[in-house]
Amino acid sequence: xxxxxxxxxxxxxxxxxxxxxxxxxxxxxxxxxxxxxxxxxxxxxxxxxxxxxxxxxxxxxxxxxxxxxxxxxxxxxxxxxxxxxxxxxxxxxxxxxxxxxxxxxxxxxxxxxxxxxxxxxxxxxxxxxxxxxxxxxxxxxxxxxxxxxxxxxxxxxxxxxxxxxxxxxxxxxxxxxxxxxxxxxxxxxxxxxxxxxxxxxxxxxxxxxxxxxxxxxxxxxxxxxxxxxxxxxxxxxxxxxxxxxxxxxxxxxxxxxxxxxxxxxxxxxxxxxxxx
Amino acid sequence: xxxxxxxxxxxxxxxxxxxxxxxxxxxxxxxxxxxxxxxxxxxxxxxxxxxxxxxxxxxxxxxxxxxxxxxxxxxxxxxxxxxxxxxxxxxxxxxxxxxxxxxxxxxxxxxxxxxxxxxxxxxxxxxxxxxxxxxxxxxxxxxxxxxxxxxxxxxxxxxxxxxxxxxxxxxxxxxxxxxxxxxxxxxxxxxxxxxxxxxxxxxxxxxxxxxxxxxxxxxxxxxxxxxxxxxxxxxxxxxxxxxxxxxxxxxxxxxxxxxxxxxxxxxxxxxxxxxxxxxxxxxxxxxxxxxxxxxxxxxxxxxxxxxxxxxxxxxxxxxxxxxxxxxxxxxxx
Numbered sequence: 001x002x003x004x005x006x007x008x009x010x011x012x013x014x015x016x017x018x019x020x021x022x023x024x025x026x027x028x029x030x031x032x033x034x035x036x037x038x039x040x041x042x043x044x045x046x047x048x049x050x051x052x053x054x055x056x057x058x059x060x061x062x063x064x065x066x067x068x069x070x071x072x073x074x075x076x077x078x079x080x081x082x083x084x085x086x087x088x089x090x091x092x093x094x095x096x097x098x099x100x101x102x103x104x105x106x107x108x109x110x111x112x113x114x115x116x117x118x119x120x121x122x123x124x125x126x127x128x129x130x131x132x133x134x135x136x137x138x139x140x141x142x143x144x145x146x147x148x149x150x151x152x153x154x155x156x157x158x159x160x161x162x163x164x165x166x167x168x169x170x171x172x173x174x175x176x177x178x179x180x181x182x183x184x185x186x187x188x189x190x191x192x193x194x195x196x197x198x199x200x201x202x203x204x205x206x207x208x209x210x211x212x213x214x215x216x217x218x219x220x221x222x223x224x225x226x227x228x229x230x231x232x233x234x235x236x237x238x239x240x241x242x243x244x245x246x247x248x249x250x251x252x253x254x255x256x257x258x259x260x261x262x263x264x265x266x267x268x269x270x271x272x273x274x275x276x
Numbered sequence: 277x278x279x280x281x282x283x284x285x286x287x288x289x290x291x292x293x294x295x296x297x298x299x300x301x302x303x304x305x306x307x308x309x310x311x312x313x314x315x316x317x318x319x320x321x322x323x324x325x326x327x328x329x330x331x332x333x334x335x336x337x338x339x340x341x342x343x344x345x346x347x348x349x350x351x352x353x354x355x356x357x358x359x360x361x362x363x364x365x366x367x368x369x370x371x372x373x374x375x376x377x378x379x380x381x382x383x384x385x386x387x388x389x390x391x392x393x394x395x396x397x398x399x400x401x402x403x404x405x406x407x408x409x410x411x412x413x414x415x416x417x418x419x420x421x422x423x424x425x426x427x428x429x430x431x432x433x434x435x436x437x438x439x440x441x442x443x444x445x446x447x448x449x450x451x452x453x454x455x456x457x458x459x460x461x462x463x464x465x466x467x468x469x470x471x472x473x474x475x476x477x478x479x480x481x482x483x484x485x486x487x488x489x490x491x492x493x494x495x496x497x498x499x500x501x502x503x504x505x506x507x508x509x510x511x512x513x514x515x516x517x518x519x520x521x522x523x524x525x526x527x528x529x530x531x532x533x534x535x536x537x538x539x540x541x542x543x544x545x546x547x548x549x550x551x552x553x554x555x556x557x558x559x560x561x562x563x564x565x566x567x568x569x570x571x572x573x574x575x576x577x578x579x580x581x582x583x584x585x586x587x588x589x590x591x592x593x594x595x596x597x598x599x600x601x602x603x604x605x606x607x608x609x
């Protein structure tokens with residue numbers, strides 16, 4: 001039976017939901033608004049909300065001063081490259097842990113997760129020195145590998161959860177029906193886990209895209225992605241809030257659009273298996 | 277052909293011995309039911325035959341050749357699972373076609389077999405649906421269809437009806453029996469429901485704790501249970517089992533008498549008691565008689581016309597030639 005709700009209750013709940021929604025997205029909304037202001041209006045006090053002269057000058061300035069396309073391409077290569085590499089490593093790993101578990105499977109999973117609990121800065125120096133001696137500083141290759149290693153525990157965990165949802169009897173049925181391991185993976189397992197793999201891919205592209213610690217510390221120019229692009233506007237010539245906002249908006253726009261179009265897939269993937 | 281022989285087949289999971297070494301022969305064309313309480317190893321035994329579990333010892337021979345180490349697909353057996361185990365992303369047609377596709381059977385032959393299986397199982401109108409769009413009974417039929425098209429040496433059923441509601445279960449039971457009559461293929465059927473075992477089997481294998489307690493036709497088991505366990509397990513309602521003075525009188529440790537072999541009377545008989553619960557089904561009446569001093573309740577099956585009620589005093593008399601006697605090991609005397 002549906003629970004009884006009064007109109008008043010519903011209005012209150014709706015108002016609270018909107019309040020929280022606006023609160024969460026406020027920084028982004030404010031950044032976008034600021035990007036269309038002049039530098040003077042941007043730091044005006046009290047703040048100006050909508051009644052200012054909208055201008056695209058900041059975007060023009062940002063584009064003339066730095067090469068957005070190069071940063072963008074670096075972001076694409078690093079986020080997608082590291083995710084695909086991660087999936088290639090994680091699919092067999094998650095497969096074996098989900099379908100051929102041993103008594104140490106749980107420990108391995110916990111160990112992988114525990115690496116996420118370590119502060120990244122703790123290994124910055126050894127990683128930096130290592131990459132320097134290999135001549136990989138400021139290279140896309142290094143970032144793809146580092147990003148892949150950073151997100152690997154999450155990828156393995158997500159895939160493991162999806163794989164475990166597949167009833168063992170279906171794979172046994174496939175075996176009875178004459179499928180060898182290859183056919184079992186191609187015709188039965190993969191089609192059934194495509195939603196899970198897709199949402200893992202999406203989430204990890206987003207995580208890698210937004211990652212700032214390693215990208216800022218391991219790149220200077222050649223491999224610098226959009227996070228470095230934003231950062232480059234934050235300090236040298238004092239604070240230019242409007243330009244910084246324009247840069248930020250340009251940096252987050254692609255991933256925001258991707259997230260917007262794939263939100264159904266993402267939510268479905270993240271709640272996969274919650275309801276039968 | 278579909279003759280299956282188990283020689284000294286045993287299975288252990290780590291230290292735990294689930295199935296001690298056992299021998300069993302299943303003849304070609306037989307409908308064999310493995311029955312027993314939960315955890316008795318009947319499903320494990322089926323999975324050993326299927327090849328989904330490796331034996332810890334012994335030999336499995338299918339149609340004269342040693343299949344102990346053969347992969348499930350190579351054994352020529354088809355299995356119907358309790359959960360149906362259909363491929364959710366494939367249409368009914370593709371589900372049924374899958375084993376043939378794996379076997380590399382040409383498309384025309386695939387189509388012919390799919391059409392004939394669909395016709396036999398009333399699935400023709402559903403071939404393009406996904407399993408998720410079907411009812412439980414229809415899914416079960418698809419699972420059976422997927423097994424039939426392989427033309428296997430034997431069908432293995434693992435509690436196939438336990439996810440269905442009672443009415444559907446009776447219907448599917450008949451369908452499976454009809455299928456067996458038509459195909460004359462060996463079928464091995466696992467269930468914990470002794471009614472299914474009694475109604476469908478040519479041969480019942482009663483299992484307890486991985487051991488075979490008795491093998492025989494349904495009526496053989498019903499009439500001549502080899503021990504107390506089989507006596508109590510086969511038959512519904514259960515056989516009445518008494519120990520103590522009543523058994524000693526017959527020179528046994530335990531005696532058993534089936535509910536229909538006890539006659540009732542209002543004024544004279546061997547044992548006196550009081551009716552606890554009475555169930556009137558029209559054709560039959562069941563009385564659960566208390567205070568007899570024999571057991572907590574003695575179950576009696578009487579004609580539907582017999583009109584005793586809750587609380588009535590009643591006399592019970594067993595049919596002397598229908599009393600089963602068991603020694604102190606529980607074995608038939």
